[in-house]
Amino acid sequence: MTAADLAKRLPGIPTVRALSRSYAVLDAILSPDGSPTYTFDAHWAAGEELAAMTTGSGDEYSIVFTRAGAFIRGFDHESPMSPYRDDDTYATWPGLVESVPREFASQIDEPAFCHHVPTGKVLAATVCLWRLHDDPAWRCGDIAYPREGGLADPDGSGWMFAMLADATPEGYRAYAEDFFEVSLDPAAIREVFEHRPLTADLVRRINPEADLAALEETLETIGYPPGSPDREAGL
Template sequence: MTVQEVARALPAIESLKSLCRSLAMAEAILNPDGERYFSFNSTWSETEELASMRNGSGDEYDIVFAPTGAYIRGFDHESPLTPYRHHDVPEPWPGVLDSVPKIFQHYVQEPAFVDEQGTPVVTVCLWRELEDDTWKAGEIAFPEGHEDPDGSNYLFELLLSPTPEAYHSFAEDYYERTIDIEAVRDLYALRPLDASLITRLNASASIKDAIEAAEEIGYPMADGRLPHTA
């Protein structure tokens, strides 16, 4: 699958934002004390929100949700498109960033998305302005012999399969435990968070910590006040 095919398959901006909130909320409850696989910062700036993935093995993505649209950068450390293919002079693969529109250009050099030398840490990039009817990516000459050369299919697997069942399968394998599928479905439906939903997903999770995570994520809360107790 090429990044152009991924661009046609990704959900629209608002649907993608809701999906990213659900993923982050599930992770915050399932893995409250560890490094989060998925996260969401609803106050990344005064006007922008940020969804992120870090798999702990060097692969990552960030999605900026801005008033002008959305910008995605991903990095697969095993991709042949890595900027570090030439260790003496790291640089993005031709075409990956060349067509990023002016409205999103400042994200290319966003400090959180570059290395210590200022090189964009990227193998795949997509963007979508508010008036666009699909996601867009640059024209890229991919090296032959790779099914997923830039890692876009691998990195965005759960974004391309935006179902509770897909996350449930991933989470049971990743955390090696049984997980309540109905609780996952509730999170994917953005059912307001309450103590019952938290404990159904993880009986040992701190209610207080889950509430704090929901506030950061911008996940909807139940009308009634949740008890701020561990």
């Protein structure tokens, strides 16, 4: 799968935001070391929210929700489309960001999404997608993907965004049971996907060792449960 394929499979912006919140809440409950893979910051910047994923091994993504829409950046450090493929230029892959609309131009230069390189700085990205609120679907650049090696996932979009494309509690449960090596209550996972208020009982059903009181600051950062309908619709 490439970004072009992913653009056809991703749900709309409100669903991507809701899913991202759910992942962040569940990962926070399941992460005893306080280092979740999925996070969400409802106070990232004025009028902006940030959903993020990091593997801790150099791979990451960010989704910035703005008043204009949403911008997605993914970085697979082993992708042949990495800006590190050429140590002389450190450039993003041709077509990746050239057609990003002006509404998201600031995300291309966002320090949190860039790496410092000998030539200055470069956006750490092998995947870029975006969607304005008026757009009928997600969009990406006109890209000639590398063909060497017969890679089915040359930019990393398939494995990085599989759960968002799947958009089901079962998808998250499969990831979490493998990653955290636990058995999870499907009904409890679904309650978080439905954005039910967290109770001490619900938290214990997900992770018997987790404490609701200890999660209060994280839940405030995530903005969980979500705020008013007006906030959900347009930040």
